[in-house]
Amino acid sequence: MQKILNLACGSFYALGAYFGVSAVRWALGAGVPAPLFVAVLVGSGLALSVIGPLIERILRTIYGRDESLQLLLTFALVLMFEDVIRFFWGTAPQQLGGVYLVYGQVHLGSLTIPVYNLIVILAGGAVAALMGWVLARTRFGRIVRATAENREMSEALGVDIARVYARVFTLGTALGTVGGALVIPATAAMTGMGIELIVEAFAVVVIGGLGSMRGAFVGALIVGVLEAVAIATYPELEMLAVYAIVIAVLVLRPAGLLGKATA
Secondary structure, eight states: OOOOOOTTHHHHHHHHHHHHHHHHHHHHHHTOOGGGHHHHHHHHHHHHTTHHHHHHHHHGGGTTSOHHHHHHHHHHHHHHHHHHHHHHHOSSOBOOGGGGGTTOEEEETTEEEEHHHHHHHHHHHHHHHHHHHHHHHSHHHHHHHHHHHOHHHHHHTTOOHHHHHHHHHHHHHHHHHHHHHHHGGGSOBOTTHHHHHHHHHHHHHHHHOTTOHHHHHHHHHHHHHHHHHHHHHOGGGHHHHHHHHHHHHHHHOTTOSSOOOOO
16 A cells, blocks of 8 residues: 555564563463463554554655665664664574463374464454455545555545555554564564565565455465475475465466556
8 A cells, every 4th residue: 555665564573473472471470371372462462563653654754755765764674673672582582482382282183283373373364354344344444445546536535644554554563563473382583583574475465466455365375385385395495385486476477366467
């Protein structure tokens, strides 16, 4: 919608992960029951999303400007957030130990699946469904789609573009911080994890199609399944498999699977 190349999106994910580690450690010390750990993680991610409006005010200076300026400013934010992480949490990976298996496991034939994995899958599906409903069925969603399609016309019809941009960016920040918080029981929070996410995010967008929410959903499924299969079979081919699909899409359908071709 805002038409900026935001490299800092991965930093929100990384901050959410580190903040989630601290929140769960606090919950363990405070005696919060284990079933509430997911709520603690989601709450920590939502609380951290307050940085969204602050960052959006900085990005207002590059709306509609050359992509090189957007890349420089958002990359500067990446470096700043990396220093923030080092200052508060250090350089050593942060992990939650046995929290990952606190919800138990389920057995499907010869497969043993941690219940937490299923919780994250359901959470992802719920977020996707909620986002689809908001964009398609609510007044705010209609304003967002109209502004993304034609900012000038929306502004002429009385839409407060600055307020809409702030809300959309804050919503995107919340999705990033909550995503980082939810993933942390299954992996370690470490410096550089935000950069890795940026690479995957661009692959998802290229595969699905820029500007398409359905495309982002399909692209995320493709990337996620490919990585999971590669890790289970040939871990060395994990990124190769993803980029093979990216190259194929760029060659055969440059607009993405569900994206719209533009002049």
